[in-house]
Amino acid sequence: MSKRVLRLVSVLAVVLVAGLIAGCGDSASKDIKIGVVYELTGNTASFGTAAANGAKLAFKEINAKGGVLGKQIQTVIADNKGEPAESTNAMTKVISQDKVVAVTGFTVSSCGIAGATVAEANKIPFVAAATTNYRVTLNEQTGKAKDYVFRACFIDPFQGTVGANFALNSLKAKKAAVLIDSSSDYSKGMSQFFKEAYTKGGGQIVIEEAYLQKDQDFKAILTKIKAQNPDVLYLPGYYEEVGKIIKQARELGITAPFLGGDAWDSPKLVEIGGPEALNNTHFTNFYSVEDTNPVSKAFVEAYKKEFGQMPDSMSAMGYDAAYLLVDAIRRANSTEADKIRDALAATKNFKSVSGDMSLTPTHDAIRSAVIIELKDGKQVYKETVKPL
Structure with a gap:
């Protein structure tokens, strides 16, 4: 092998080893x-x-x-x-x-x-x-x-049960209407566990209605609900539809309290529903800044x-x-x-x-879970519920 070839092989070997070392160094420092x-x-x-x-x-x-x-x-x-x-x-x-x-x-x-x-x-x-x-x-x-x-x-079994107990014990609500977002696994799960705990505690579900995400007009189902005169409306949906539903419910003269879950917790809720319409509403949540x-x-x-x-x-x-x-x-x-x-x-x-x-x-x-009440567009901490 010529000296020139040997020098080339040596250079390539050095480059290869240096590359491997650099590569290992990069890997180690990633x-x-x-x-x-x-x-x-x-x-x-x-x-x-x-x-x-x-x-x-x-x-x-x-x-x-x-x-x-x-x-x-x-x-x-x-x-x-x-x-x-x-x-x-x-x-x-x-x-x-x-x-x-x-x-x-x-x-x-x-x-x-x-x-x-x-x-x-x-x-x-x-x-x-x-x-x-x-x-x-x-x-x-x-x-x-x-x-x-x-x-x-x-998870939903805990949160749904917390909501049901609050409806029965704090709101003294014996008759409930349930509004379910049938396109949402969250809403369907929450509704299921709320209903189980609520009826087990002596409450009665007087009507159940469904809607879909991105629906705009809820007055037809709200009119049916109003006719049943429930003590509470359980609405475990996402803030956009929740705001519209509560606003339209108040416009129809429904004054009963609404109750929901953590998916209510967004500043957009008040923007959509309005502070006055959201009075006399509560929701279960993960946490309160208080x-x-x-x-x-x-x-x-x-x-x-x-x-x-x-x-x-x-x-x-x-x-x-x-x-x-x-x-x-x-x-x-x-x-x-x-x-x-x-x-x-x-x-x-x-x-x-x-x-x-x-x-x-x-x-x-x-x-733990917390109960939040909405008053004039502001969240007010009500109580903490320890794990069941």
Whole structure:
């Protein structure tokens, strides 16, 4: 072999080794990629944007304190547009193309169910922020929890029961009308568990009516409901339709109280329904900014400083879900999916914004609920309900 060829081979060898070393160095110093998938556009963008802000704040705080496992967190943000099909696409993208080690996000149950299916199929840990339908974490074929899917929120059986007990005991309502968004897994699940607890407690469902998301005119079903003279109208829907329904109900002369769930919690609700129409209404929720525990107080101050406004419950849930996931990565001392999964499953006494929280064998959160009343367009904290 000629000297010239030998020199060329030597140079190539040096370049190759240097490249390998550089490559290893890049790999070792890579950030930890986490997917953040929320409803950033569409009918429920108010929820997704607030929750995404909560997650961004959490990851910013974590990185400012040195990150996790000696690395910084790099977030890969995707928009599920509030649609199940788009949720599948967004989750597939962050997992398959962006190569995230885990995902957090989702405030809409139907979207969370779709996203959870993708995470489970790919064996990627997924912490849902505010999706309360039991099907998000449940493997319906086995009847057990999905291996890689968890959530930071309570589920519909608890929230529906809390609403029913409040209607019976605080509102003294013996007759209820139920309005169901038949296009929403969330609304159907909430209605089911409210009705079960309400009738078990001695209440009577006098009428049940259905509507669809994006409907505009609800006066026909409201006229039927008015004829039954219920003591309370249970409306577990999303804020856009809820605002329109309550406004039209008041215009028809329905003065009975309305009661709903966490999906009411948006500033858009008051804009759509109007402050006066929303008087004498209540809803169950994950959290109130009036909570005075140390984690909540620190969160509220940090959120106001970061975004120039008060947080809502969706902001809090996005924040909690992000910290819950990072806490598991830290305890697992690894970014391997199976180890993160096992750490999540073992979560006990996690310090959430609404107090200590643990995860059940079904990967659902045990945490308190709050009752919120709307007065002249303002949210007023009524009471906290501990886990049943």
